[in-house]
Amino acid sequence: MNHTTRVLKSEWTKVRSVHSTVWTLATALIVSVGLGALICAVTASTFDDMSTGDRLTFDATYTSFAGMGLGQLAMIAFGVLIVSAEYSTGMIRNSLAAVPQRGTFLWCKVLIAGVLVLVVGMLTSFCAFFLGQALLGSHGVGIGDPGVLRAVVGGGLYMALIAMFAVGITFVLRSPLLAFAILMPFFFLISNILGNVEATKKVGQYLPDQAGTTVMAVVPETLDRPYGPWEGLLIMVAWTAAALVAGFIVLKKRDA
Amino acid sequence: MIELEDLTKRYGDKLAVDGLSFTVRPGTVTGFLGPNGAGKSTTMRMVLGLDAPTRGDVRIEGKHYGELREPLNSIGALLEAKGVHGGRRAYDHLLCLAQSNGIPERRVGEVLEMVGLQEVARKRPKGFSLGMGQRLGIAAALLGDPRILMFDEPVNGLDPEGIHWIRNLMQQLAREGRTVFVSSHLMSEMAQTAEHLVVIGQGKLLADTSMSQFIAENSRTHVRVRTPEPERMRDVLVEAGLRPVTGGDGALEVDGGEAPRIGELAAANGVVLHELSTQRASLEEAFMRLTAQSVEYHAYAPGADGTQLPQTPPGAAPPPGGAAPPPQPGQAPPAWGEDWKRGR
Known part of the structure; x- marks a missing residue:
C-alpha cells in the first residue's frame, strides 16, 4: 500500500475514534439549522411589519443561514481540537515517530479533516436552506432561482473553510487554550465589528469570515461588499491556505 | 544499532546535549544513565527525529530517522511523556499507529495480549493506572516487531510487579538479539538490567563501558x-x-x-x-562520584587522584535529582555553572 494512503487511513482512524469529532460536528449542524429555522419562523410571522425597503431587499437564502454565525464556532472547535489534541496529549510525538515525513503527516490530516467538514458543511447548508425556506413559506425562494444554488453550495464551502482555517492556526499555536481564546472571540464578535463598523469596514471586510459570507448572499444589498460572491470566497480560500502553510512551516521547523 | 556522533542540542545559551558520541549495540540492554536534567530525554527525542540537533548526527541502522518509511518496523520507543489521547480507546490508539506503518491490524491484538491489556482494549486510557498506561506505551513500541527498542525511564512510578515485568521484558528482548536502549536516573535500577552502560551528566558523555567493567573499576x-x-x-x-x-x-x-x-x-x-x-563503595556512590562533577549545584571538589568519595553512607540512595553531596568544611562551593563552563 502507498505511503500516503496508509497515513490517510491512520488519520481517519484518529478522527473517527474520539468523541469530540461527533460532538463538534453534530453541534455545528444542529445549531446552524435550528437557529436558522427559528429566525426564519420569526421572520415569516413578522414579515408584514417590515418596511417596504426591507421587504424589497429581503434575502430569503441568507436569512436561512442566520444560524451559521453561531454554528461556525463548533466547526472552529472541531478544527482546533483535531490538531491541539495531538499536542495537549503528547500524541504528536507518537504520530511523528510513526510518520517522520511531517509534510505527509500534516497534509493527510488536513485532507481527512477537510473532506469530513466539507460533507458536514454541505449537509448543514442544504438542511438550513430547505428547512428555512419551508418556514418562510410564500416569502421563501427555490433552489433553482438565480444565485440560490451558488449561495447554498457556498454556505457548505464556508463552513468547511472556517474549520480548515482553524486547523492551520492551531498548527501554529499548538495550545488548545490559546487557539480557542483567539479564534472564538474573534469570529464571534471582533471580526463582525471590524467588518461592519464604518471606521474599520474598509479593511475589516477582507477578514476571512467577512469575505467568505458574501458567497452566501443572493441579494447584493445584504452585505454591500466591493467584491462579488465568488471573489469573497476566494479571499477566504487565500486566508485558509495561508493559515495552513503557516502551520506547515511551524510543524516543519519546530521541535515536536 | 543506534549511532550518535557529536550530537549536540542547544536551548538558548544552555547546552542540553553536548557533543555525545557513542554506539548502542544489539544483543544487550544498554543503560542510559544520568541525573535528572542531564539530557537523556532530549537525546532520545533527537534519536526519533522529534527534536532537530543543533550539531552532529544520529543514525538508526545507518539511516537518519527521517529516511525511514516505516520507522515503527525498525525502532519502537516509549517516551517519558506517554503521549496517548485519553479519549481514544487503547485498540484504536494502536490501530492508527499500525496503519500509518502498514502493520496488519491483527498485530494490534497480539501486542495488547503481550502486555496484558487485552481486557481493556476497548476502554479509553484516561481511566488507566500509571502501570497500564506504561504497558500501552510499550505495546505501541512493540507494534512493528522492531530490532531496536528505546525506553525513557520505563519504571518511573511503577509498582514492584510492574518493575519486575519491564525488567524481564527488556532482558528477553535483548536475548532475542535486539538493541535495547533504556534510560534511568537510578544506578540501582540499571545494575539489575543493563549489561552496558552509557553515563551522561550535563549533556556530556561521562562513561561508555560494560556494566561489569564499571563495577570492577568503581567498587574499589x-x-x-x-x-x-x-x-x-x-x-x-x-x-x-x-x-x-x-x-x-x-x-x-x-x-x-x-x-x-x-x-x-x-x-x-x-x-x-x-x-x-x-x-x-556502592555503585550508587560510584555513579554519584562520576556525575557529581557535572551536576549543577557542585558542592565539593574531588581529590587530585579522583579517589575521594562523597560522604554518604554506603548503599544510600542518591538524593533526588542526583544533587551533589553536602559540602565539606574548608571548601567553598564554586559558583553555579563554574565547573560546567570550565568544560570539565
Whole structure:
C-alpha cells in the first residue's frame, strides 16, 4: 500500500475514534439549522411589519443561514481540537515517530479533516436552506432561482473553510487554550465589528469570515461588499491556505 | 544499532546535549544513565527525529530517522511523556499507529495480549493506572516487531510487579538479539538490567563501558583510618608507599591499601588508632562520584587522584535529582555553572 494512503487511513482512524469529532460536528449542524429555522419562523410571522425597503431587499437564502454565525464556532472547535489534541496529549510525538515525513503527516490530516467538514458543511447548508425556506413559506425562494444554488453550495464551502482555517492556526499555536481564546472571540464578535463598523469596514471586510459570507448572499444589498460572491470566497480560500502553510512551516521547523 | 556522533542540542545559551558520541549495540540492554536534567530525554527525542540537533548526527541502522518509511518496523520507543489521547480507546490508539506503518491490524491484538491489556482494549486510557498506561506505551513500541527498542525511564512510578515485568521484558528482548536502549536516573535500577552502560551528566558523555567493567573499576575498596595523630600516620603510610587522602571528617582514606597491613604499620610505629575499617563503595556512590562533577549545584571538589568519595553512607540512595553531596568544611562551593563552563 502507498505511503500516503496508509497515513490517510491512520488519520481517519484518529478522527473517527474520539468523541469530540461527533460532538463538534453534530453541534455545528444542529445549531446552524435550528437557529436558522427559528429566525426564519420569526421572520415569516413578522414579515408584514417590515418596511417596504426591507421587504424589497429581503434575502430569503441568507436569512436561512442566520444560524451559521453561531454554528461556525463548533466547526472552529472541531478544527482546533483535531490538531491541539495531538499536542495537549503528547500524541504528536507518537504520530511523528510513526510518520517522520511531517509534510505527509500534516497534509493527510488536513485532507481527512477537510473532506469530513466539507460533507458536514454541505449537509448543514442544504438542511438550513430547505428547512428555512419551508418556514418562510410564500416569502421563501427555490433552489433553482438565480444565485440560490451558488449561495447554498457556498454556505457548505464556508463552513468547511472556517474549520480548515482553524486547523492551520492551531498548527501554529499548538495550545488548545490559546487557539480557542483567539479564534472564538474573534469570529464571534471582533471580526463582525471590524467588518461592519464604518471606521474599520474598509479593511475589516477582507477578514476571512467577512469575505467568505458574501458567497452566501443572493441579494447584493445584504452585505454591500466591493467584491462579488465568488471573489469573497476566494479571499477566504487565500486566508485558509495561508493559515495552513503557516502551520506547515511551524510543524516543519519546530521541535515536536 | 543506534549511532550518535557529536550530537549536540542547544536551548538558548544552555547546552542540553553536548557533543555525545557513542554506539548502542544489539544483543544487550544498554543503560542510559544520568541525573535528572542531564539530557537523556532530549537525546532520545533527537534519536526519533522529534527534536532537530543543533550539531552532529544520529543514525538508526545507518539511516537518519527521517529516511525511514516505516520507522515503527525498525525502532519502537516509549517516551517519558506517554503521549496517548485519553479519549481514544487503547485498540484504536494502536490501530492508527499500525496503519500509518502498514502493520496488519491483527498485530494490534497480539501486542495488547503481550502486555496484558487485552481486557481493556476497548476502554479509553484516561481511566488507566500509571502501570497500564506504561504497558500501552510499550505495546505501541512493540507494534512493528522492531530490532531496536528505546525506553525513557520505563519504571518511573511503577509498582514492584510492574518493575519486575519491564525488567524481564527488556532482558528477553535483548536475548532475542535486539538493541535495547533504556534510560534511568537510578544506578540501582540499571545494575539489575543493563549489561552496558552509557553515563551522561550535563549533556556530556561521562562513561561508555560494560556494566561489569564499571563495577570492577568503581567498587574499589579503600581503608578508612582515624587517629589522634593524623600527621604522623600520614608520614608512616607515605613511607610505606601508600597514598593517604584526608577525608571530610579528618579521617585518612587509603585507596588500594589493606587494613591488616595498615594496622601492622601503625602498631610498629606506635600510632594509636581509633578506627580502621574497609570501605566498599556502592555503585550508587560510584555513579554519584562520576556525575557529581557535572551536576549543577557542585558542592565539593574531588581529590587530585579522583579517589575521594562523597560522604554518604554506603548503599544510600542518591538524593533526588542526583544533587551533589553536602559540602565539606574548608571548601567553598564554586559558583553555579563554574565547573560546567570550565568544560570539565
